[in-house]
Amino acid sequence: MVVARRWIQCKPFQGAATLECFQLIEEELPGLKNDEILIEALYLSVDPYMRVYPIQVDKTPIALQVARVKESKNAAYPVGKLVLAMVGWRDKTVLHPDQFNPYYVPRFAPEKTISELPDLGDFPSSLYLGILGMPGLSGYFGLLRQCRPKKGDVVLISSAASAVGSVAGQIAKLKGCTVIGSAGSQKKIDWLKSLGFDYVFNYKETTLDEALQTFAPDGIDCYFDNVGGSYSQTALNALKPRGRMCCCGYISAYDTLNHQLDSMKDDLLLKIMVNELSVSGLMVLSFEDEFQEALSEMAQWIKENKLKYKETIFEGFTKMPEALLEIFQGTAVGKLIVKA
Numbered sequence: 466m467v468v469a470r471r472w473i474q475c476k477p478f479q480g481a482a483t484l485e486c487f488q489l490i491e492e493e494l495p496g497l498k499n500d501e502i503l504i505e506a507l508y509l510s511v512d513p514y515m516r517v518y519p520i521q522v523d524k525t526p527i528a529l530q531v532a533r534v535k536e537s538k539n540a541a542y543p544v545g546k547l548v549l550a551m552v553g554w555r556d557k558t559v560l561h562p563d564q565f566n567p568y569y570v571p572r573f574a575p576e577k578t579i580s581e582l583p584d585l586g587d588f589p590s591s592l593y594l595g596i597l598g599m600p601g602l603s604g605y606f607g608l609l610r611q612c613r614p615k616k617g618d619v620v621l622i623s624s625a626a627s628a629v630g631s632v633a634g635q636i637a638k639l640k641g642c643t644v645i646g647s648a649g650s651q652k653k654i655d656w657l658k659s660l661g662f663d664y665v666f667n668y669k670e671t672t673l674d675e676a677l678q679t680f681a682p683d684g685i686d687c688y689f690d691n692v693g694g695s696y697s698q699t700a701l702n703a704l705k706p707r708g709r710m711c712c713c714g715y716i717s718a719y720d721t722l723n724h725q726l727d728s729m730k731d732d733l734l735l736k737i738m739v740n741e742l743s744v745s746g747l748m749v750l751s752f753e754d755e756f757q758e759a760l761s762e763m764a765q766w767i768k769e770n771k772l773k774y775k776e777t778i779f780e781g782f783t784k785m786p787e788a789l790l791e792i793f794q795g796t797a798v799g800k801l802i803v804k805a
């Protein structure tokens with residue numbers, strides 16, 4: 466008989482989570498059926514998103530773990546094999562390696578519970594939960610694909626000492642950027658300096674406004690957001706024209722909520738992040754080099770009656786103010802023109 470332990474959330478979150486919200490329980494595991502395996506956790510990831518993830522399995526919060534096969538009735542999973550398993554806060558689990566992931570949500574969790582460890586060479590297996598796992602990949606793709614840093618750019622990273630932020634900031638350095646990072650303790654500040662961050666500050670002692678006045682008086686080119694809220698509003702305001710922002714996290718809010726994010730459903734940054742929205746500002750003169758090509762294409766569409774137009778023409782130069790007011794009264798259809 467194998468006894469497993471798992472944590473359950475025994476009380477609802479009401480504001481900041483407390484230890485009393487969790488209870489450790491024991492349960493006897495069933496014997497293995499054909500093709501099943503018994504795995505034992507070696508390392509479990511602890512991630513901010515666990516506080517708000519919409520699914521628990523029998524009240525057990527989500528977690529990815531590095532686990533070792535302890536018993537097996539599946540030739541493909543011999544005893545001793547290491548796997549990544551999204552089985553939650555459990556120390557031992559009996560499962561079929563191909564089972565559907567009970568924590569599955571499209572875009573948020575994979576369909577399968579078990580996945581292979583990446584074949585990357587001789588690294589401690591715990592790294593596959595951090596820098597060589599989801600957090601590291603978040604820093605990598607969030608910075609390179611969404612911030613798109615260029616050599617010489619000024620890049621701001623919030624929660625810069627976090628698993629995600631520390632990767633994003635180091636990659637920004639590798640790309641030749643000037644990197645500003647914030648964190649909440651001197652120990653983290655010292656670590657960031659050792660990583661080569663150009664400027665670091667403790668956001669609990671220095672406001673972002675003050676830090677940017679000193680470190681980036683001309684503004685920033687990229688902002689890698691891990692925190693949301695007023696910090697991110699300030700960072701947004703500091704972005705230069707055509708600056709880029711990655712909405713990666715909103716940790717300033719997770720532990721202030723009841724279990725779900727519903728109470729923040731209209732928050733712009735949260736919606737952009739969770740729905741992975743691409744939002745871009747436009748000032749059309751930025752496309753001036755392409756105007757001739759665009760006008761030729763539209764002229765051809767008009768000739769082919771594929772693109773149509775309307776005009777509302779006010780007669781006489783003296784009608785300018787009346788025409789402008791008309792725009793906001795909105796009764797005229799089509800482009801407003803004054804025939805002088």
Ligand SMILES: NC(=O)C1=CN([C@@H]2O[C@H](COP(=O)(O)OP(=O)(O)OC[C@H]3O[C@@H](n4cnc5c(N)ncnc54)[C@H](OP(=O)(O)O)[C@@H]3O)[C@@H](O)[C@H]2O)C=CC1
Pocket residue numbers: 511512513514599600603623624625626627628629630647648649650653691692712713714715716717718
């Ligand atoms: N979009 C995605 O796919 C992913 C997004 N993320 C997000 O990245 C961010 C970092 O995650 P991860 O690296 O795993 O985190 P870590 O657990 O490594 O670090 C979290 C840090 O966040 C800071 N923090 C905690 N509470 C607050 C608060 N109320 N206000 C401001 N900062 C706070 C603390 O550092 P300090 O206060 O010292 O800065 C804490 O150490 C999170 O927002 C997370 O949701 C993570 C993984 C994937």
Ligand SMILES: CCCCCC(=O)/C=C/[C@@H]1[C@@H](C/C=C\CCCC(=O)O)[C@@H](O)C[C@H]1O
Pocket residue numbers: 513514517518519572573574599603713714715726739
């Ligand atoms: C707003 C929740 C946290 C978002 C940032 C983050 O840490 C993402 C982590 C993902 C995670 C999905 C997490 C939560 C999505 C639930 C949001 C909701 O609408 O309820 C998972 O996909 C692994 C990390 O990439």
